[in-house]
Amino acid sequence: MSEPPLVSVAGLAVARGGLAVLEGIDFVVSRGAALILRGPNGIGKTTLLRTLAGLQPPLAGTLSALPEAVAYAAHADGLKATLSVTENLRFWAAVYGTGSIDPALNAMNLSALRDRPAHSLSAGQKRRLGLARLLVTGRPVWVLDEPTVSLDAASVALFATAVRAHLAGGGAALIATHIDLGLHEARVLDLTPFRARPPEAGGIRGSFDEAFA
Ligand SMILES: Nc1ncnc2c1ncn2[C@@H]1O[C@H](COP(=O)(O)OP(=O)(O)OP(=O)(O)O)[C@@H](O)[C@H]1O
Numbered sequence: 001m002s003e004p005p006l007v008s009v010a011g012l013a014v015a016r017g018g019l020a021v022l023e024g025i026d027f028v029v030s031r032g033a034a035l036i037l038r039g040p041n042g043i044g045k046t047t048l049l050r051t052l053a054g055l056q057p058p059l060a061g062t063l064s065a066l067p068e069a070v071a072y073a074a075h076a077d078g079l080k081a082t083l084s085v086t087e088n089l090r091f092w093a094a095v096y097g098t099g100s101i102d103p104a105l106n107a108m109n110l111s112a113l114r115d116r117p118a119h120s121l122s123a124g125q126k127r128r129l130g131l132a133r134l135l136v137t138g139r140p141v142w143v144l145d146e147p148t149v150s151l152d153a154a155s156v157a158l159f160a161t162a163v164r165a166h167l168a169g170g171g172a173a174l175i176a177t178h179i180d181l182g183l184h185e186a187r188v189l190d191l192t193p194f195r196a197r198p199p200e201a202g203g204i205r206g207s208f209d210e211a212f213a
Pocket residue numbers: 016017018021039040041042043044045046047048213
């Protein structure tokens with residue numbers, strides 16, 4: 001019997017601010033696979049990723065990803081400003097109960113910056129540290145919201161290499177991005193056809209304010 005997918009979504013509708021933004025979404029993402037989410041500003045990519053990460057409930061439909069399987073990288077890097085690069089990574093390794101931080105330092109080219117406090121890093125360096133955090137989580141499903149913002153071309157390539165290594169190790173990735181990451185093996189899902197219809201046109205009514213909106 002084949003292994004179940006790491007992420008399985010059926011008839012999913014998601015809401016923001018009490019309004020349905022996307023509905024009728026179906027996809028599966030298996031081990032070793034990446035799904036790129038595309039769509040214009042405001043279509044609901046962040047809202048969908050937040051739902052996949054367990055930060056807000058679905059409005060309708062089913063979602064099989066376990067929140068504890070997911071490592072979520074949001075727009076903010078989530079760094080501890082006064083801690084050094086290595087202290088930030090050790091902090092996350094302790095939170096997630098994982099081991100060495102060296103693979104993460106090397107993957108995102110942070111070794112030369114290891115003793116620098118996070119507040120002193122440039123925007124792109126901070127972003128590299130935020131992405132290095134993914135590697136120390138040890139979690140199989142990476143859910144990434146515009147991960148390459150502030151990255152130069154070389155850093156985008158480093159990041160794509162890290163994603164490929166994650167997939168090769170049996171992980172999966174869902175990535176909202178407006179740029180071409182060069183992950184040609186990834187499937188692309190354009191969310192435009194899933195824009196929620198207004199209730200008067202038969203769409204789902206978003207009748208709650210999400211707890212974490
Ligand atoms: N806190 C909020 N309260 C109410 N509405 C919100 C809130 N955050 C986002 N929205 C609205 O929800 C819709 C979906 O937003 P979302 O951030 O998911 O879109 P997106 O596809 O990620 O956009 P972008 O490409 O600009 O990042 C948008 O119309 C947005 O204005």
